[in-house]
Amino acid sequence: MNISVATNVPVQFLGEEKGLELISKVGFDTVDYSLYIPGDFERLLSDDYLLQAERTKQLLKKYGLKCSQAHAGFKFEYGMETNVGCPEFLYACRCMEYAAALGARDIVVHTVWVTDKTVDAVDYNIGFYKSLEPYAKKFGIRIAVENAAGTKSVEQVNRFCEALPAEHFVVCMDIGHVKKDGFEPGEFVRGIAPGRLHSLHVHDNHGAIDEHALPFLGAIDWEETLRGLVEVGYDGDFTMEAGKFLKAFPKELLPDALKFYYSVTKYLGDKLELMKRESALNG
Secondary structure, three states, X not given: OOEEEEOHHHHHHHOHHHHHHHHHHHOOOEEEEEOOOOOHHHHHOOOOHHHHHHXXXXXXXXXXXXXXXXXXXXXXXXXOXXXXXXXXXXXXXXXXXXXXXXXXXXXXXXXXXXXXXXXXXXXXXXHHHHHHHHHHHHHOOEEEEEOOOOOOOHHHHHHHHHHOOOOOEEEEEEHHHHHHOOXXXXXXXXHOOOOOEEEEEEOEOOOOOOOOEOOOOOOOXXXXXXXXHHHOXXXXXXXXXXXXXXXOOOHHHHHHHHHHHHHHHHHHHHHHHHHHHHHHHOO
């Protein structure tokens, strides 16, 4: 199992090269490359965005990191045009192209917050994702639908699974979002349509707001969550996205904070692997 981390905080604090270097130095082997830090919207709409993607690819190679997943920026809003003439839609498409250039197999693209209460949010977002499907095909990357705005319940997530082809669309279960929205992650994962869960965003909270805290600093039952992942045969990356934990520290303490962050990620990832092996032995 790849032990992975969202790149947003180290790269935002230290710059791309030093941020990736630190991620590698503390022990991570895989990244969920963040394309939503300040300045990324303008950067990906520039003429040289693919040259920048090549630079990122070379830095990942330099520091022995694999990018198996990325996270698109989310500037698109309800009512905007779903074509590349709309800068916010073009940004989403270029995030997909950038991620594919890095070798990512999946890219998380958030749902759109539907402000019109007379419109079904899931139906609207299915249409939004279908407008992105030609670009997923073109760039050879799968779009990961995350449980977020309009996809809070497992039933809503499964409506996407029914409407969108598995070849181009998978599910990213954000464990923190599950807890914040009033569900238990262990139960939630068991309800996702079989074969559609391919990525995770791992973080903790106390069940009320999206804290993006490090596991064990909130109220999530991690033993039960891991058990659910074992039961459904989850075999994707174990990706930590507890950025608010890292942001709580001064820049000078980021190396120490990230080292502990890695230790917690590896502990849970190793525990998940051990539970999978025990489950296989017990039949």
